[in-house]
Amino acid sequence: MSASIKKIVAVAALCAAASNVAAQDKILNLYSSRHYQTDEALYANFTKQTGIRINRIEAPEDALIERLRNEGTASPADVLVTVDAGRLWRAEQLGLFQPVKSAVLESRVPEHLRHPDGLWFGFSTRARVIVYNKDAVKAGEIRSYEDLADPKWKGKVCMRSSSNMYNLSLAASLISHDGEQKTEQWARGVVANFARDPKGGDTDQIKAVAAGECALTLSNTYYYARLVKSTKPDEREVAAKTGVIWPNQDGRGTHVNISGAGVLKNAPHRDEAIKFLEYLAGNDAQRYFADGNNEYPAVKGAAVDNPALAALGAFKPDALNVSALGRNQPVAQKLYDRAGWK
Ligand SMILES: [Fe+2]
Secondary structure, eight states, X not given: XXXXXXXXXXXXXXXXXHHHHHHHTOEEEEEEOOOOTHHHHHHHHHHHHHOOEEEEEEOOHHHHHHHHHHHGGGOOOOEEEEEOHHHHHHHHHTTOBOOOOOHXXXXXXXXXXXXXXXXXXXXXXXXXXXXXXXXXXXXTSOOSTGGGGOGGGTTOBOOOOTTSHHHHHHHHHHHHHHOHHHHHHHHHHHXXXXXXXXXXXXXXXXXXXHTTSXXXXXXXXXXXXXXXXXXXXXXXXXHHHEEEEOTTTTTTOBOEEEEEEEEBTTOTTHHHHHHHHHHHTSHHHHHHHHHTTTOEESSTTOOOOOHHHHHHOOOOBOOOOTHHHHHTHHHHHHHHHHHTOO
């Protein structure tokens, strides 16, 4: 073999090796606080469509954000998937995300469910609804979040703590619509109606309502749907004893929050990360993503096939940009504290 041919062979071998590395290199490092069975199909389908392998680290929301903070510029993470606009906002405040411009994401994800500069995008929504005891409250007797502060419900309201992200996001939306002063008055009114000090999660509140310990509470829709679909008869009984009211249907609509994702600032695989977000906005992924936790697809027209959600019926969601939920959060916490909502 002549020297020049040897050289060509060597270069060809090198090229082949390099393309092998590139093929192997098609990976995506995902940090996710989601842990639903349908997510397996969601990820497997992405790999099938794109050839990009997903390495996944799952942990609770706040732990993931803390981990990203500690890893800093050395972080291998490409995408953070988490719940609640308030948490996405916290990650944003810590400078963890980079802006993404994508025609697919901008056309598929409604404007009010994503960050204005593309730092994060909402892929499913959950509504915060009033849950009532059917023996104690007649449907139509309460119609809005504001009504929860009506003195007629004294001793009848159960709530989880004010430091909980869902209640912070709700107060943040009230601040946007009613102003800070009115929202504080509202919080004081709700506290005056407490049947007990705040404790437990959303499901615990629904159970207390079913047991008659209180007549009214607030819950995210997926907790209620889980009870409806439960394999445990006593949990289905809890759902049967309670009803759901879509608040503020006569006005701005029911408060909704998102589960969403953003591309991380130091993402080693930026292109793959954007591909993944675009994939999440596709019709199939929308169904998996939302249904995995009994949520609603963010993308209009994406089909849902969830009888528990279908039974709750259609509703008008609040069109407030969810980025306000994070922005108003510090004010919301202070106002809850002043109102004595523990
Ligand atoms: Fe939750």
